[in-house]
Amino acid sequence: MAKEEILLMKGNEAIAHAAIRCGCDGYFGYPITPQSEVLETLALEKPWETTGMVVLQAESEVASINMIYGAGSAGKRAMTSSSSPGVALMQEGIAYMAGAEIPGLIVNVQRGGPGLGTIQPSQSDYFQATRGGGNGDYNVIVLAPASVQEMADFVDVAFELSFKYRNPAMILSDGIIGQMMEKVILPPFKPRRTEDEVVRECPWAATGRRKDRKPNIITSLDLDSANMERTNLHLQEKYAEIREKEVRYETVMCEDAEYLMVAFGSAARIAQKALEICRAEGIKVGLLRPITLWPFPTKQIAEMGKRVKGILSVEINAGQMIDDIRLATLGSTPVEHYGRMGGMVPSPEEIVAALKEKIINQK
Amino acid sequence: MTKEEIIQPENLVYKKPTLMNDNPMHYCPGCSHGVVHKLVAEVIEEMNMEEKTIAISPVGCAVFAYNYLDVDWIEAAHGRAPALASAIKRLWPDRLVFTYQGDGDLACIGTAETIQALNRGEHIAIIFINNAIYGMTGGQMSPTTLMGMKTATCPYGRQADLHGLPLRITDIAASLDGTQYVTRQSVHTVAAIRRAKKAIRKAFENSMNGKGSSLVEIVSTCNAGWKMSPEKANQWMEENMFKQYPLGDLKDTSNE
């Protein structure tokens, strides 16, 4: 393939191609709408014949996440993808990974819930993704792509962060970004790490005990509470460092904004159209798009909160991120929510109307 | 000849394997786990795979196996060891990858992972300790608990209508096209231990020779859970367990 070739593909397909190109060692997944194209694309591309990447259709999401846990424990770059009900099943494995400090990538192409819900897009797994999701005090690094290009780009970003901090990372997408086609430039090829590189870069991994070291033991268990508290304190220190260093966000026309919309992923795309409509009417609206949902751009939103007359949190859910916005602004400005649920997607016009009703026209 | 004359390095005929460290094991006195741990360690040493072994421990009594054998270990979520092993073996094909699981872990919560990994013919070995009870949580009924056997959750004895029937998961494994070697052994006598060791060796060698999956069931005692002395437990096992779980190879296509 020529360098920098501009392609047209679905977000799900972009994830698969990016995985092959960014040195991913293994993909383990289970079919579920609307993300099945990830596994299908990998199966079609046969990366095991080119890069040596392993692709396996597992028996369940439970098995998939535990394959990632095993692969990551052995120092390998491994990923899975699923959609909301499948990711709910994976929470146990993700908690184990967080507890044992195992890197790995989970892609959630969200659909509406609760339960089996719908196959249509949603952002209602925000809490699950940003609060940990499983048991215990932990966090997962969460990236929210808003375009097919970002679906491709964030695979490597997520792996790098995941290995840097020895923490699971998630790409929190949804049926819109997963199913839509846009132009995309795939990332350049990066070879898979060699055995020596894995052993050198992951000295903690269970790769076979060389004589010059003690056995590497990967576990999240410690029955000694004092030890377990130390482990937790260590995790919290790590999370503090991630909060300090890894916040990513994007702003659109925030400089002169009197009102602010905060939206992530596909909702940010729709909100941007709403912004265009508002600006055409002379309403000074800005948009802040968190790219990392955890760590959340708390400081930046706190700053904006002091400058604007109100904030609308635009989410394709019942109002989840709004909690983080309110925690960031601490009452400095009114914060309201607009969203749709159950697979319904708000239109730009609905967002404009909500902005006027809930923020601009409030005295 | 004095004892001191005999106890000389050149006269050494048996000691615990080097891979088994000196950490005191948390297993109850007389527990079969210790014997199987020793066999696993001996086989790894005899195959010179100390530096190339990635072992997966379960949830259950063997959760702390990683404290006793000095190889690299990963402690899996309950029942998921075969999923971890599948991924690891595919990503590290030259490593010896095995799981060590009990009946609660392998035959109950992890049934899907067990059957699927075995039937995919993953080049892994599964060591299955079947003592017909949940040991670590205090002796509750497991899928392999015998009919009439009393446990904390079937205190009046296992009954078909209340609890269902004992699961012979090793027989299921033998029926799978993906398995090469499926055997049922025990470690209650010197002769049985020797046979069990051979079985573990064959399973490990199969996994290194790309010969599909192997399952070695060790019909074991849980004397504490069964509320018997270790000696009595062995006797009870011979009289009761072996009827439900007869010893011997159920399938061996590793030489075909």
Added chain:
Amino acid sequence: MGKIKGAIIVDRERCKGCNLCVVACPLDLLTLTPKAVNQKGYHYAEQNNEDLCNGCTSCAIVCPDGCITVYRKKED
């Protein structure tokens, strides 16, 4: 042909007194200490007759905790 003589060392502190070696010894040469206990409170295994041991290793093989080391020498 010379007689084969054996000797064992029991790691008393690791021993949990499970009695399996006692049962396994074909010559009935092992017993648990009637009174003495180790630091964990177990009556540990010891040989009741050191002269008769032939170093067959049965006791060591069945020991779940790997407490027994066996030596064997042919008498000249």
Added chain:
Amino acid sequence: MKEEIIIAGFGGQGVLSMGKILAYAALMEGKEVSWMPSYGPEQRGGTANVTVIVSDEKISSPILSTFDTAVILNQPSLEKFESKIKPGGTLIYDGYGISNPPTRKDLNIYRIDAMDAAAELKNVKGFNMIVLGGLLKVRPLVKTENILQALRKTLPERHHNLIPMNEEALQKGMEIITKE
């Protein structure tokens, strides 16, 4: 320029692939594009629609509630989307199976009897290319040669022998579309 298009019909009519070929051709002309399908559990049948946006500038929302142009291939889709076309916009519909034709007076309405034409050409699968030809006749968003180029890019090699048939279908569509 920016054109916001909805293409809607029954599943199996080639709605999604028609949108994809249009988007691909626009992409090759250096345009920004987005292709957002309705997706459902049905593999065949049911209704299908796709929003295609072609623009000189970066596209914000791939999800729209109003459109510049609508290509309507069945009655339910006409009922759903007629009201969502911007005043002065374009509505193209296939007369086959439409019992209640469009009524709005503020639109440029075109009829294309693509289903009949496809039968006539003995190329039922060429239906969507006939429609696409009609669309390009009245909304020349991309060059025909780039549509053919896009077909070459998106069709598997073994189907490249079908490209001349598709070209014929495109031409047919351009010929038969009529303004109402």
